[in-house]
Amino acid sequence: MRFFRWMAYGLLAALLVTCAWPAAASAQAAAPEEVWDVVFSGVVVMRMRFGIDGLTPLERQHRIYQNLRNAVDSLGENLSPDLVQVTEANGEVYLQLGPYVITVVDEAHARYQQSTRQGLAEVWAANLRRAVERYISIHSNN
DSSP: OHHHHHHHHHHHHHHHHHHHHHHHHHHSOOOOSOOEEEEETTEEEEEEOSOBTTBOHHHHHHHHHHHHHHHHHHHGGGOOGGGEEEEEETTEEEEEETTEEEEEEOHHHHHHTTSOHHHHHHHHHHHHHHHHHHHHHHHOOO
């Protein structure tokens, strides 16, 4: 009788592990289907692995490029790495260049990088600062 009881406990444990494993795996970040680099002045600023608001990762990359171009063109000679900032509003974390929003930092990318949105935003901001410094050095009239 004890043998059958231990066998039942073993089967129950195996069943619990089998059912819990997929749930634990799905709690991790989803694997991206495609990856698109956002490169500015030869610096990889970020990689788009997940879409947002109905945009695919590629469409999101294009939107970020548009936002960067608009910011750089509008800031002109006032462009500076000091203008790169991470801001928060209405529960969202943003990467900005001066008053211009470059992108929202989403939970999917933060989870994929095993970070928080704020932590990932700081990494992206540091990369963008380096890219802006390089852009200025390339395009300066000196």
